[in-house]
Amino acid sequence: MAIELILLKDVAELGKVGDIVRVAPGYARNYLLPKKFAEKVNPGTLRRVEAIKLRLQKEHEERVAVAQAMAEKVAGIVLSIPVEAGENGKLFGSVNAQMIAEALKEQGVEVEKNIVQLDEPLRELGEFDVELKLHAEVKGTVKVNIVAK
Structure with a gap:
């Protein structure tokens, strides 16, 4: 019934x-x-x-x-994040989602740290493609270049 x-x-x-x-x-x-x-x-x-x-x-x-427009905007951005590193390229610490979100904010793109999709923090020098989940259906990618101070 x-x-x-x-x-x-x-x-x-x-x-x-x-x-x-x-x-x-x-x-x-x-x-x-x-x-x-x-x-x-x-x-x-x-x-x-x-x-x-x-x-x-x-x-x-x-x-x-709006999410697609933001994805297009971040596609051309290369973030350069200077960090302390040892001689073998290993970082003293790591680059996490919060640091990437702050670097994007400096470029004029405000995102929350939970939008930055990192399986684990970045721990070495180099260039990385980091995915941003801007919407359930829209993802963007930003290049992150980690350089030694």
Whole structure:
């Protein structure tokens, strides 16, 4: 005996906005309906959800466009990061995501350190391609040149 609802917000492991789902009455009554995650299916709700979907799609496209513009902007940048290094090219310390984000900020590109995708900090001199995850669908690459002070 399930209840049919239309989702007004994304719900993990259940569905996305606009999906029509069948759930247990208690789940609907105690969680989805009071928190305004869903409503019972009717023509008015369907129209409102379509408007929400259109707005979300437009916002998504705008975010992707901004991320693509930023990816193009960082593609031509070569960051030079001077660090203390030994004679064999090993660094005293390492270059981490925070340092790369700060170097990008000096070049006029503001990004959070969590956007910089490093498996592990860079620990030697040289030139590296570092990936930036600007959006779930858009990635950029910046060249990082680590030089000795």
